[in-house]
Amino acid sequence: xxxxxxxxxxxxxxxxxxxxxxxxxxxxxxxxxxxxxxxxxxxxxxxxxxxxxxxxxxxxxxxxxxxxxxxxxxxxxxxxxxxxxxxxxxxxxxxxxxxxxxxxxxxxxxxxxxxxxxxxxxxxxxxxxxxxxxxxxxxxxxxxxxxxxxxxxxxxxxxxxxxxxxxxxxxxxxxxxxxxxxxxxxxxxxxxxxxxxxxxxxxxxxxxxxxxxxxxxxxxxxxxxxxxxxxxxxxxxxxxxxxxxxxxxxxxxxxxxxxxxxxxxxxxxxxxxxxxxxxxxxxxxxxxxxxxxxxxxxxxxxxxxxxxxxxxxxxxxxxxxxxxxxxxxxxxxxxxxx
Amino acid sequence: xxxxxxxxxxxxxxxxxxxxxxxxxxxxxxxxxxxxxxxxxxxxxxxxxxxxxxxxxxxxxxxxxxxxxxxxxxxxxxxxxxxxxxxxxxxxxxxxxxxxxxxxxxxxxxxxxxxxxxxxxxxxxxxxxxxxxxxxxxxxxxxxxxxxxxxxxxxxxxxxxxxxxxxxxxxxxxxxxxxxxxxxxxxxxxxxxxxxxxxxxxxxxxxxxxxxxxxxxxxxxxxxxxxxxxxxxxxxxxxxxxxxxxxxxxxxxxxxxxxxxxxxxxxxxxxxxxxxxxxxxxxxxxxxxxxxxxxxxxxxxxxxxxxxxxxxxxxxxxxxxxxxxxxxxxxxxxxxxx
Numbered sequence: 001x002x003x004x005x006x007x008x009x010x011x012x013x014x015x016x017x018x019x020x021x022x023x024x025x026x027x028x029x030x031x032x033x034x035x036x037x038x039x040x041x042x043x044x045x046x047x048x049x050x051x052x053x054x055x056x057x058x059x060x061x062x063x064x065x066x067x068x069x070x071x072x073x074x075x076x077x078x079x080x081x082x083x084x085x086x087x088x089x090x091x092x093x094x095x096x097x098x099x100x101x102x103x104x105x106x107x108x109x110x111x112x113x114x115x116x117x118x119x120x121x122x123x124x125x126x127x128x129x130x131x132x133x134x135x136x137x138x139x140x141x142x143x144x145x146x147x148x149x150x151x152x153x154x155x156x157x158x159x160x161x162x163x164x165x166x167x168x169x170x171x172x173x174x175x176x177x178x179x180x181x182x183x184x185x186x187x188x189x190x191x192x193x194x195x196x197x198x199x200x201x202x203x204x205x206x207x208x209x210x211x212x213x214x215x216x217x218x219x220x221x222x223x224x225x226x227x228x229x230x231x232x233x234x235x236x237x238x239x240x241x242x243x244x245x246x247x248x249x250x251x252x253x254x255x256x257x258x259x260x261x262x263x264x265x266x267x268x269x270x271x272x273x274x275x276x277x278x279x280x281x282x283x284x285x286x287x288x289x290x291x292x293x294x295x296x297x298x299x300x301x302x303x304x305x306x307x308x309x310x311x312x313x314x315x316x317x318x319x320x321x322x323x324x325x326x327x328x329x330x331x332x333x334x335x336x337x338x
Numbered sequence: 339x340x341x342x343x344x345x346x347x348x349x350x351x352x353x354x355x356x357x358x359x360x361x362x363x364x365x366x367x368x369x370x371x372x373x374x375x376x377x378x379x380x381x382x383x384x385x386x387x388x389x390x391x392x393x394x395x396x397x398x399x400x401x402x403x404x405x406x407x408x409x410x411x412x413x414x415x416x417x418x419x420x421x422x423x424x425x426x427x428x429x430x431x432x433x434x435x436x437x438x439x440x441x442x443x444x445x446x447x448x449x450x451x452x453x454x455x456x457x458x459x460x461x462x463x464x465x466x467x468x469x470x471x472x473x474x475x476x477x478x479x480x481x482x483x484x485x486x487x488x489x490x491x492x493x494x495x496x497x498x499x500x501x502x503x504x505x506x507x508x509x510x511x512x513x514x515x516x517x518x519x520x521x522x523x524x525x526x527x528x529x530x531x532x533x534x535x536x537x538x539x540x541x542x543x544x545x546x547x548x549x550x551x552x553x554x555x556x557x558x559x560x561x562x563x564x565x566x567x568x569x570x571x572x573x574x575x576x577x578x579x580x581x582x583x584x585x586x587x588x589x590x591x592x593x594x595x596x597x598x599x600x601x602x603x604x605x606x607x608x609x610x611x612x613x614x615x616x617x618x619x620x621x622x623x624x625x626x627x628x629x630x631x632x633x634x635x636x637x638x639x640x641x642x643x644x645x646x647x648x649x650x651x652x653x654x655x656x657x658x659x660x661x662x663x664x665x666x667x668x669x670x671x672x673x674x675x676x
Contacts, residue, residue: 033472040479064451072435073416081410089444094451097410097435106427113402113432117455134371141378255623282620285593
């Protein structure tokens with residue numbers, strides 16, 4: 001058989017209409033199981049390759065949206081994805097997801113895989129190690145809408161949905177000051193990333209506004225994991241001037257710090273207060289629950305999806321929208337002295 | 339311009355080779371940024387639509403594998419995905435992920451989206467509410483390899499990678515008996531799902547082997563969340579014959595149970611022991627760490643990927659492989675009396 005078998009060939013062979021063949025191939029519920037079986041078997045026998053792309057190009061859409069995140073298993077990102085799905089599923093869109101593990105190379109591969117899958121749009125959070133912008137240009141040149149959420153690059157024509165990380169850092173630090181803490185340390189992620197830079201700036205500004213000074217020994221830039229939290233406390237313990245509180249830009253760091261503080265016999269929150277960032281579920285589950293800055297990830301996902309929908313609604317209009325959401329501090333045991 | 343612009347038309351317009359055009363369109367690092375820019379701009383001007391599918395059909399592969407899981411944010415599933423990626427990335431495969439939220443309809447949509455994206459294979463865990471099998475047949479009829487992990491349906495020609503849930507339930511229950519527990523309750527997920535049925539059977543067998551009886555009041559079938567764990571304890575508290583231990587088929591249920599036991603002033607593990615299932619990270623983070631059955635999800639992902647690779651290696655050979663992995667009990671504070 002020729003490779004160019006069409007649905008018309010199959011229709012002819014079975015003496016049914018091409019529309020029925022097409023519906024059967026697309027698993028349309030209106031077509032009986034018996035017919036589907038017959039069509040699929042005949043299509044296989046005739047070596048038919050369904051060109052969904054042709055259909056997609058004809059209608060101009062595949063009804064599939066690609067989402068790229070650094071890690072699918074961080075509650076923050078999985079909640080954003082839920083928010084995107086909430087908006088897009090009812091409209092008949094499918095959502096396919098890729099993770100970068102913070103690798104630029106994987107991010108480029110993911111983008112190519114999604115473009116090859118003919119997605120109608122890409123909603124993504126940029127990997128920590130991304131320095132190039134070519135792959136984003138590639139998306140835009142192909143006319144595929146691109147929306148950044150949380151972690152963004154400033155690119156003309158790309159809409160972004162972020163939270164006000166400065167405000168998050170400011171609110172958390174102000175809260176610690178109000179609890180009576182005087183020597184507030186900051187555990188920060190890589191500040192070449194805007195989100196961490198802004199959280200740090202919010203921290204600094206709150207200290208300034210309340211007449212406190214930033215002690216360089218109290219600001220530690222580290223990885224986002226529990227072990228790094230342990231290490232930071234070990235470092236603080238050796239100082240003459242020890243901190244009495246931590247605003248951490250990550251919940252995992254905050255958890256590590258709390259574990260190590262306890263090992264050192266330091267009472268939380270009486271002697272030391274801790275606030276994390278992201279509101280990971282475990283912060284709430286702990287017996288000593290951890291205060292944390294909530295980033296409204298489901299709302300962020302909803303918003304990113306809405307921004308995308310506005311863009312596909314009228315492809316003749318270029319929309320560049322910058323949405324900034326407000327974070328919310330969740331005060332829990334790790335910083336409640338009252 | 340015609341819709342049928344080819345790379346040859348672009349090559350001619352720019353006076354370069356078609357191979358260079360193709361490489362530029364595929365973002366090949368060997369092509370200079372200037373050339374890429376020129377090619378992309380010209381392609382856009384000439385209304386060129388890249389038919390990746392044609393390339394994929396020519397080589398017979400898209401180098402993309404689709405993974406479907408109920409929830410991406412359960413550590414168990416995200417770890418399996420990591421395991422799949424570990425095996426497939428080095429071989430040049432991309433992994434795209436979909437989640438079903440346990441909905442059969444979404445599962446069918448996901449499968450169609452992945453087939454439309456021309457994936458080379460689908461590796462998946464079946465949704466809780468899936469009763470139909472047509473969509474799986476659809477995959478097989480299209481000649482796309484299908485591998486089930488953890489949650490499977492018995493379908494001819496489909497390989498499966500599972501863990502021995504019976505053994506997991508048996509080992510956890512035996513451990514509780516060895517801690518001196520006499521009235522071991524079981525919180526179970528929906529037992530129409532094989533995994534929960536087998537965990538329950540392992541529990542029953544361990545009780546029998548040690549001469550203990552199953553008390554119907556002590557076996558509760560419920561949702562996999564914290565609230566259901568609270569409710570189960572409320573129910574147990576009203577019994578004359580209260581249990582003194584729980585083997586829970588979910589860590590979230592176990593956490594809810596522990597929270598409610600504490601509210602009732604019951605000491606863990608002295609008066610009551612608890613073992614969960616899945617080894618979610620929070621079970622380890624808790625001050626009162628929770629014993630749990632680890633399912634080696636990364637290994638499960640590695641294995642599922644290897645099974646897929648065997649299948650694509652030689653498409654003329656039909657391989658149906660059933661791999662069963664052994665679970666490992668992680669004993670922590672919630673059940674350590676010694």
